[in-house]
Amino acid sequence: MMVPPKKDNVFRALDRKLGAVAEFTMRQYRTKLSTWVVLGVGFIAIAIVVLFYVDSMQQEIEAIDNDGDSADWDGDGYPTGQERIYGTDPDNPNSHPGTFTPPIAPDPPEKWINEDDFDWDLSATGDTTTGYDDDGDCRLADTTQSQKDRNRNNIYCDIALDYSEIRGEWAEPRSDGFVDEDPDEEKYGKEAIHRAFLLAIGKMGFVFLLGIFLPLFLATGLIREEMENSTMHFMLAKPIARRDIFLGRIVGYLGVVWPYIIAMGIIVGLISGFAGPGDGLFRFSDLGMWMAIIFATMLATLVYGMLFCALGTLWKRGIVLALPFAAWELGMAILSFNAPSASILRFSVIGWSLNIIDAASLIIWPNLELFINMGLWGGGYSSNYWGSELAGADALSAFASNTGLGISPVATIVVSTIVLLFQALVLWIVGSAVFKGKEIE
Amino acid sequence: MMPDLQQVGQAQTQQWAPEVSAPVVLLENVSKTYGKIHALSEITLALSGGVTGILGMNGAGKSTLFNLLMGKLKPSSGSIKLFGTDPWKNPAPYARIGFVPEHEKMHDWMTAHGFVSLFARLNGLTREEAKVEAERVLEFVGLTDVAHKQIGRYSKGMRQRVKIAHALVNDPELIVLDEPLQGCDPLARTTIMNVIRELGKMGRTVLVSSHILHEIERITEQIVILHNGRLLALGNLHAIREKMDNIPHTISIGCENPKKLAKDIINNDAVFGISFPSGDNLQIQTHNLNEVHKELPSLIVDNNHKVSSIDNPDDDLGSILAYLTGGLG
């Protein structure tokens, strides 16, 4: 019987055959117009969202005086807040700190807008008390006892945070009167919109749009088009296993898609790092998020690439399966925002990929949920709890979600990665088995 | 004329020997059916060495046979052995095989050199070895000058030669060419035929399929005839022709005075018909070609005829195929 060829070593063998197929595939992509159209349109789509983001970062968020103490009701030139601190009557034009000796100069009204910003301890875990009355209007002598401890936790001028172990989420914050009631909209809104942008562009822009449509366009025909064009005959007549051809084609496809995703991630990451809010010139703290976004998208394109290539191999009209699957994944993506722990998500690819980004967001921004709650509470000045929310809080709450696995973020990333790699492996085995048993005319 | 087909870049994966006693190609009772259609039925065939022409009309099963050999199709029954190994789901034997598919589509965006070296790498050569190997085979098919132009700009004949070049990498022992002469101009034909003949002389086993009879005749005398998926004839072209001696042969003689020659020759018992297609030509119909040929020279010399040519116009594949398939329709 024939002795199978002796391999010199694994890597050298891979370079000889697999490397050749991969290199060939990449060069083939380069010559196709459709590749450039698809990559270009992907860039434009992401760029549009980035433009909106940069634009919104440049715009000032209107500062709202929630408690109305910047107004000078009595017309004496002193804002109400200043008068209350000094104990003069805000409604009496003759009673103001100017009558003091020495007279105190009136504050500009802007000083009494956004004067009581959030002082929350965002690292809080479990039931806790937080907040500080910056402008001192809670601690004034004329504030009644019931106002000072409206949340009845026996601590004056604080905000009580209750963590529900059962539901695994923060309850509505309960505040004492006049505490953190006039937060800085600009400061919170910019930060919230920035975080929401990262989550939205990462989850919907990168993982969903790029993650599904790049493989749909680029990977579905990897084997099928060669078979249809009958150029596959050349390759099949060479001593290379079909499994290796399948893998080599996928590697070549990844050789195009992965650098593209990494480049896009770096470009958008740089733009958002410079344009985003923060004290420094560049937001280095987001780097982890971008790494997670790029990583999750790379894994998604790997699994989808294997899947769509296998579907294309399996069936002349593999697209009939691929398109509904893509729509299914969009449905799963939408579902994951609302019900991240739904078990049906375990049967999708996108659910696992989004888990990685969600988990990373929880590592990089601990207690993101509390941050969202803070914005939704927004000073609590409105009679309606949800009516006083700050700009960006809604957006952030829409795009952020828990990981849904009920384990720590790091474990979520590890588990999701393993699951995705496992999916890719299974699809590779199935795809190449299909290809191997395929009769090709 | 042809450069030496000496192996330059020898891949490691080449270092295995085929089963010594096994024929290069061995088919045993191979059938391939698609539903009720029998593309090939009960083919038994063993081939080793030299050029063999596979003849058959469109749909006779030539391409099916080649696709079976190349492991693209699975035989419905029977066994196929290349160097003693079944090629289905096993690409190992292809290290010793070169295949030229009939399809015209190629990777038009590649250069011939890039194309050939790509497939050399698939044969297990490293990048550098593949480059050297590509140059060697492109020289062999006479494309060195244009090796770095895109295949899309090539003429059909040049494209065919690129395909042959790609099949020749790593010096295969069996070369399978599916309709290599299709759509080529006479010049390209001649070049390709020379290449094929050269390969045959080098002791390679070459399988060439065609439905054009004259082509095969010019390349080889060893033929396999397929018809409707069945093996019709196998062996030397002339030997096959000889065996069909109950079927009339025609001898065409060009001479100055055909009528006079006809008068002399009609006395031979083997001759049963004579006709005069033109003023200086004579056609003799006979059952026994050998006997006529034996007598003809003496007859010409004795009677002092001036003969310019003697041909057997239908001792070609065309008439053989026609006779053989006449009964099968």
Add this chain to the structure above:
Amino acid sequence: MNEGEPITPPQIPQSQPIPQPIVTTPQQPIPNVTQPIQSVEPATTPMATAETPVTGQTRMEAAWGSSEGDEDYTEMASVGHSGSGEIFQQNYEPWRGELNPRWMRNWAILRHHVLGIVKKGHRPWGVPTKIFLVLVFFASLSDAGLTLLASLIGESEFHSMWGVNRDNLYGHVLGFFPRNVMYYPIVAALLVGGVISEDRNHGTSALYFSRPINRFDYVGMKYASVAIIQAVIIIFTLFLYYLTEIMAFGRGWAWIIDTFPLFLGALVGGVLLIITYTSIGLALSSVSKGKFFPGIGLLAIILGTKTLAIIVKNLFDREILYLLSPYDCLAHVGQALVKTQPTYDQYSWTWSLASLIVMNAISLYVLSSRVSSMEVTRE
């Protein structure tokens, strides 16, 4: 046998001149240039009677069909003079039949495509596509089925949830999930997938254009057939849904007069949806050669623009990007037609309508310019 009495092989079977179908310029009959060299009656010889033609060439032609035509002339000649050569007189006559009217030819194209869904022998749509169409057809009827169920169990709450009302009529055609994620865009994508690009790829467009068919008829009928198949799935099911309500609940004229404008509004919305998806899809199909590209492209346009618009709306509270999304423009116009609560409030629905018109205009321009400049070769 005597000298001068040659034995000619039997005659080659003669082909009768047949009138050629469509030849506009009648060719001159070719004069008989060569007569058979010896026109003597064929002498009967044992072999010649047993086997009719003796020459290899004719036997080959008979057995193998005509040769490639580029054999060596010398070899041809050696068999060509085997006794009798004759050139038959060919009479070319223009086709005298009457061409069916244009609509009939167009009807044939339309029929070929639409019937391909249900019958063999017409355009092969592919079994998976057909299965998907059937599944979507029944899935689209879910509201009709639930209405029927409501009438059977007689629970009014259930009926108010699924029965015919403003929101449900809108939702039947333009509801986002699942209908405009899972059903209609994919149906459109599967249908337009190869409708023009496959013709180009397989060279069938050459078959069409070699017949008395105008290119715009060709593409128009492709358009109509794709639209009709979608209409069966979207509009016919809407009609069935409405009918189910009338039948199951015994609705009278008053109710019908009340709700008919809503039904009509949903119907117009559905027609707009079909037209828009078909235009974009066929434009993509005409620009691409691939099999997968048009379908994926259409889905990417519909779902991609929608996703981008959702991102921008939710992040920055700007709806302007919805104008780029075909689905959202349709939904906005549909909301105005059926007069449900609009979900887009930063601009008027006329903007969406204008955007739809622009989308259709661009697509149809691309389609028509591509088809009119299409090279009828196999690409």
